[in-house]
Amino acid sequence: MSTKHRNPWTTEVVADYVASHTAEPDALQQELIDETAAALGGRSRMQISSDEGAAISLLVRLIGASNAVEVGTFTGYSALCIARAIGPHGHLLCCDVSEEWTAIGRRYWERDGVADRIDLQIRPAIETLSALPLDEAIDIAFIDADKSSYLAYFEALLPRMRRNGLILVDNTLWGGTAAEPASADDDADTAAIKVFNDLIATDARVESYILPIADGLTLIRKR
Numbered sequence: 748m749s750t751k752h753r754n755p756w757t758t759e760v761v762a763d764y765v766a767s768h769t770a771e772p773d774a775l776q777q778e779l780i781d782e783t784a785a786a787l788g789g790r791s792r793m794q795i796s797s798d799e800g801a802a803i804s805l806l807v808r809l810i811g812a813s814n815a816v817e818v819g820t821f822t823g824y825s826a827l828c829i830a831r832a833i834g835p836h837g838h839l840l841c842c843d844v845s846e847e848w849t850a851i852g853r854r855y856w857e858r859d860g861v862a863d864r865i866d867l868q869i870r871p872a873i874e875t876l877s878a879l880p881l882d883e884a885i886d887i888a889f890i891d892a893d894k895s896s897y898l899a900y901f902e903a904l905l906p907r908m909r910r911n912g913l914i915l916v917d918n919t920l921w922g923g924t925a926a927e928p929a930s931a932d933d934d935a936d937t938a939a940i941k942v943f944n945d946l947i948a949t950d951a952r953v954e955s956y957i958l959p960i961a962d963g964l965t966l967i968r969k970r
């Protein structure tokens with residue numbers, strides 16, 4: 748299995764090499780990839796790639812995270828990666844607005860034995876996040892929903908993260924267009940990503956790095 752989301756800054760050979768050496772999905776993950784593609788066609792591109800899933804699992808384990816939040820769950824692939832990595836005593840809060848798409852994920856979480864550590868909330872993510880206590884208890888968060896709300900999600904999450912907690916943000920290179928100068932022709936998502944990246948880069952409350960894997964994955968550490 749190779750990475751699905753080729754980016755323009757990595758050659759096909761290198762992408763396949765990385766995928767085959769560090770990121771082969773197991774049988775259950777592959778089934779979820781295949782079912783998402785069969786059921787949702789072109790929309791399946793919203794699913795994170797297997798190499799990104801492997802990197803996220805590694806980061807979750809690296810910081811010893813047990814309390815996780817996901818914003819944008821879709822058919823549950825990234826949630827499956829996070830839920831496995833937080834271990835049996837971990838807790839993952841998932842935010843999405845689609846019963847239909849997340850119902851696919853629920854079946855796979857059940858089969859994998861991780862469903863009891865996942866709390867899926869179906870309503871706008873900003874409502875779910877705003878209702879969380881300000882107790883700085885979240886170890887890791889993954890933002891992968893509507894791009895125009897990225898800043899709002901970041902601001903809602905930051906005061907709820909523990910010190911040295913990690914916020915991961917997907918699609919921050921946006922196919923490479925994030926690196927182009929802001930333009931009046933930018934669509935709303937492109938403009939939102941550019942504003943988000945500019946603000947995070949200068950935000951003294953955090954330390955960050957844009958990992959150029961998949962479509963760009965920003966790592967943000969709370970100081």
Ligand SMILES: C[S@@+](CC[C@H](N)C(=O)[O-])C[C@H]1O[C@@H](n2cnc3c(N)ncnc32)[C@H](O)[C@@H]1O
Nearest residue numbers: 793794795819820821825843844871872892893
């Ligand atoms: C890119 S997909 C997430 C992919 C997922 N992380 C995976 O690995 O398959 C984006 C998801 O965000 C959800 N979404 C969009 N707007 C939202 C909102 N306002 N609140 C919560 N979820 C939202 C969509 O329903 C969709 O499932």
